[in-house]
Amino acid sequence: MSFDVAQIRKDFPVLAETINGKPLVYLDSANSSQKPFSVISAMSNFMEHAYGPTNRSAYQLAAHATDLYEGARAKVASFINARTPAEVIFTKNATESLNLIVRSWGAANLGKGDVVVLTHMEHHANIVPWQMLAAEKGFTIRWVPLTNDGLLDLTDIDALLTGAKAFSFTAMSNVLGTINPTKELVAAAHRHGAIAIVDGCQSVPHMATDVQDLDADFLAFSSHKMVGPTGIGMLWGREELLESMPPFLGGGNMIADVKLDGFTCAELPAKFEAGTQPIVEAVGLAAAVDYLTALGMNNIRQHEIDITRYALDTLTERFGDDIVIHGSRNVEVRGATISFAFRDVHPHDISQVLDQNNVCVRAGHHCAKPLMRLLGANATARASFYLYNTTGEVDALCDALTETGDFFTL
């Protein structure tokens, strides 16, 4: 099946929007992705014709809504090859998923003298919750450093993991685009008796994911980065691990029984889903999973490899020493997320000129301030590509950068 980007773009109504007559060049999918018609209409159809609460009521409307909600869970479970849907917990977003791991697994298992290993390329969501817990519990955080190419420096990985209880790392960097050797990292963690927590926010939307093959213990990812709606995130966890953990949020739905003097928990997955869940969003997410599955994750990955290669080549060709592209040039180990410095124009000013041309990039620290400091920058500009982007849009980015250079003759 050939990957027809022109046809795919027709599925995304936003891409037809123009601002001041100029087409939208959306290069910020690493931040959040656009939504296809099928996701939008799944949600509005549900609200228009079939909305009902889940798991609480005894009438057909509610039963049907429950089927759709649990159906979404089963779809996500299949998408990542989980053993059972009970291992898929719905949260508000991936940040909440990571906080759940830290607050529930972490608080019950970590104390003074324990070690958690993170990496220098982590997003704040996989740093701050650990720091918050470490301040309470007194465990140590160690850091896997980076090479000059923006890959993980695994020279001393065994020393770092010695005595560690958890190794929490990103499968793909949202700044450098680096695709980490997740399977090997999980194996390294297990060799040292540590659990492996994978931040899959940037990887799950862009390449095939198989949690059984990876042998991971936890995987956090989010809907809005994979053409689904905002407001729903996912946590996959090994069943035995989730069973052993205390609940995260308390309230309705996650209980079996509540007496005046205490409560008992519900079974998985409900144990970790307190209160009314994002039902409408789950319906949208199910449609998103269908959309991606129909396209084929390997096809999406190949499309991004082609665009990344084109982008790296074209940016280098047109701008030479005027552009510094962070991270590796090897498209086998780097995804379609490209952070760069352009001459000495501040990223905020770069994004301003790009915005005049409707080219949308992110400028800032990308929620990775420790990484920014290592790169020697307060901020970078970042262009990120997804299944609906074209090589023509790479050219538009380059044209806008040329204009930026002309404007800021510093």
Place this chain on the structure above:
Amino acid sequence: MPGLEDLYREIILDHYKSPRNRGSLEPPAVRAEGHNPLCGDEIEVFLDVTDGVVSDIKIGGQGCSISQSSASMMSAAVKGKPIADVRALISRFKHMMSIDEDGPEPDTSAPLGDLEALQGVVKFPVRIKCAVLSWNTLAEALDIASN
């Protein structure tokens, strides 16, 4: 849609290329810092206050052209001025940036000089925070100096 020339007037780019009053001051000079977490702008304002007058001011930090040029223009505008005048200028600048604070309408009779060039920033709401960063930091420095 407003054009780039509305935002990046010549004077702004001049102040960005050649920022005035860069550096630091030793204690007893006051130091305040501010930053824009969203885009990575950082500002340090050093103030020497003598007999109720800003006798010296230095600017440190790094950031986008709007934040840095605003800081530079600000330093030139307030150096040598009495504190009351500086506070009035802060209020007037923020009013120009459409950050209407509670209180009476600021006196707009005196010319703003180079600062006029920043008027275009209001057409780009995302950049207002950049322009105002140094002014908020200056206000904080004045608060520290008066304690």
